[in-house]
Amino acid sequence: MARLHVIKAGMLTTVQDRGRWGLQSRGVPVAGPMDPCSHRLANALVGNDAGAATLEVTLVGPELEFDDERAVAVAGAEFELAVDGRPAPVGVSFVVAAGSRLRVGHRSRGARAYLAISGGVTVPMVFGSRATHLVSVMGGIEGRALKPGDELPLGVPMRPRRSSRIPLPSPIVLPDGHATIRVLPGPQQEYFSSGALDALQSARYKIATSSDRMGFRLEGPRLTHARGADIISDATPLGVLQVPASGQPILLMADRQTTGGYPTIATAISADIGLAGQLGPGETISFVVCSHQEAMAALIAQERALMAVEASTGS
DSSP states (O other): OOEEEEEEOOSEEEEEOSOOTTOGGGTOOOOOOSSHHHHHHHHHHTTOOTTOOEEEEESSOOEEEESSOEEEEEEEEEEEEEETTEEEOSSSEEEEOTTOEEEEEEEEEEEEEEEEETTOBOOOOBTTBOOOBTTTTBSTBTTBOOOTTOEEEBOOOSSOOOOOOSOOOOSSOOOSSEEEEEEEEOSSGGGBOTTHHHHHTTSOEEEOTTOOSSEEEEESSOOOBSSOSOOSOEEOOTTEEEOOTTSOOEEEOTTOOSEESSOEEEEEOGGGHHHHHTOOTTOEEEEEEOOHHHHHHHHHHHHHHHHHHHHHHTO
16 A cells, blocks of 8 residues: 655644534534635545545645655645655646655745645544544544654545646635634524624734634633623534633634533634634634625535536546
8 A cells, every 4th residue: 555654744734534524412523624625625636535635734844755656736825845855836736756755845824734645645534534633632643643754545546647737716815814704693692792792893813822723712802791601511513603701702613622611602604614724823813794695605606616626627
C-alpha cells in the first residue's frame, strides 16, 4: 500500500473527512473540517469523492514525501507550495512524482487549508469516519495531530492522475483578518435580555488565543441574560453561539461537544461556517442577523457553486 510520509508536521495538521454525522444522540462528536467547502473543493480538484479524507493544515504547513505518483490539490487558506523546492500552483490539481517532497510554506491569508490527494487518506474508520477528534482522541492517527515520522496510507485513485491548469473559483472568499457571519436568532433567545441580540451585532468580537477546533472564545460586547446562564443540557449544532455567565459568547465549531448547558442566543448559518473556519486567534468577527429565506438562498447558491466545480472535474 502506498503511503504518505510526514517529514515536518506543521502547527496543527489533522486527518479530516466530513465527520461522524448522526451519532450525537449517542454522545459521539462529529469532528470534520472547519471549512467544509474548501475540504470538498480540494477533493473535487483531484477527482476524489466528496467524503474522502484530506489533511487540514492550520496556520503553519507540513512537509510530506510521497511513495508513488499522485494528483494533489490544496484549497482554502492561501499558502505557498513547493515540490522538491520548485513552486507549485494553488487552487488547481498537480501531479507529485514518486519520492518527491511537497512543502506547504508561507501563509498569506486564511487560517486553514485542505490538502487532498488522489485516492484519499485511508486511515482506519472509527464510527464510520476517518476524521480526527482531538478532544476525545478519536480517529485519524491515534486521535491526534500529525507528527514527524507518521506514515499515512493512501487509497487507490478513482480517476487517472492529472493536472488542471485553470483555477476554479472557491465558494469561500477568504477573510483578511476579519469576517462578517450571518446568524439566525435562537434557539434560546428568550434566555437573554431584550437588547442582547442588538449588542451581539453592535461591534466586532476578537477571537481569543484560547480558541481551538472545539470553539472560538470571543471577546467583545457582553451579552446579558434574563433567566440565568444555565439550561438543561441541549444538543449543540455546528455554529451555535453559547453564552456562559461571563456574557462572552463561544462559537462552537467542528470539534464541539455533543450537548451543552449554556443558552444559545443565535446560530451561524450553514453557508457561513466555512468562512468562520478561515479565521484564527487574534482576528475579528462580526455578526449580523438574517432571515431564514436569506440563509436558504445563501446555502443554495453555495451548493450550486460546489456542484459546478464537481461537474467540471468529473467528481
